[in-house]
Amino acid sequence: MKKKIKVILIALLITVLLELIALVGFKAYQIINASLNQDVSEDTKDETKDKKEDGKNDKSSALISSTPATSSSVTGEPELGPVDISYFDDALFLGDSRTVGLRAFGSFTNSSYFAKTGISVNSFFIYPALDEETGLTLTQTLLQRQYKKIYIMIGVNDAAIVPIEDFEAQFFDAIRQIQELQPNAVIYIQSILGVTKNKELGDPYHYNNASVLARNELLKSRCDGKSLIYLDVFSVFSDYEGYLDSLYSNDGLHLNSSDYAAWCDYLLAHGLPVE
Structure with a gap:
């Protein structure tokens, strides 16, 4: 046992x-x-x-390396191509917080700016806003000196709310007033930068990327390639769905500080020949 x-x-x-x-x-x-x-x-x-x-x-x-969008051989209009950074010494940039960022992080330190966070196109003349640095209205800014080039990007802040017909009327009324005060300036209308898909899904009441794209098509159709030149800046930053690529934006609306260089590179590659 x-x-x-x-x-x-x-x-x-x-x-x-x-x-x-x-x-x-x-x-x-x-x-x-x-x-x-x-x-x-x-x-x-x-x-x-x-x-x-x-x-x-x-x-x-x-x-x-891209081919310029405007070809003189086809349309008889001036061809866009590479320009030196000094090309922007007599340029004025108009816009909202994206242009505020361009002034802060871009390469064009000798350029002039009228920029204010949150503004829409009606803030140019109908409800005058003040530039964040100078404290001047757009009218006062335009009366200070004559510019050779004026770059405009505006429209994302009201794309989901303001009907496109009202946007068109306000935008081109502003263009008319700018031309009256700056008769010798070539006006570059830059496509509006859209928003990321997540930004739109998170706040569809204020942000509508499809509406931004529709406004860009409208702006492009109204440019003649001479006194009004359309620049497709958004193509640099868009993803395959047509949204702002999240690679370039941490908040879904504004570019990362390091990515304003790509905006500047695009403009440097798409200028009119200096006479």
Whole structure:
């Protein structure tokens, strides 16, 4: 009887030892596997980051080498092409918070600006706003000196609310008043930058990307390529669905500070020849 009990105890002990060995082995496997997965995850993150940077670089490269949108051989209008940064020394930029960002983070430090966060096109003349730095109205800004080029980007702040017919009437009435005060300036109408898909989904009452695209088509149709020149700036920053690419915007509305360089690069590649 004692011998039988002894055999049973030895068997139980062996069983316990085998279970402990198996448990230790499984834990070791989990630790090694987790370590390997972490390494793979980090590699994946790095690869994703590299792809994003490559995407930005590809757009920038295409921007510099792209064929100008206006061809003199076809339309008889001046051809757009690369210009020096000094080209913008006698330029005035008009717009909302995107233009505020261009003044803060862009390359055109010798240019003049009229920019105010949150404004719509009716803030130019109907309900005059004040520039954030100078404290001047647009009328006062336009009376200070004569400019050779005027760049305008406006319209995202009311795209979801104001009917496109009202936007058109207000926009081109503002253009008429600008031309009266600046008869010798070429006016560049820049396409409105849209918003990211998440921005639109998060606040559809205030932001409607489709409405931005419709306004851009309207603006393009009203430009003659001479006194009014359309510039498709948004194409630099749009994704495959036609939204503002989230690569370029942390908040879904404004460009990242480092990405204003791509806007400047586009403008540098699309100027009129200096006479």
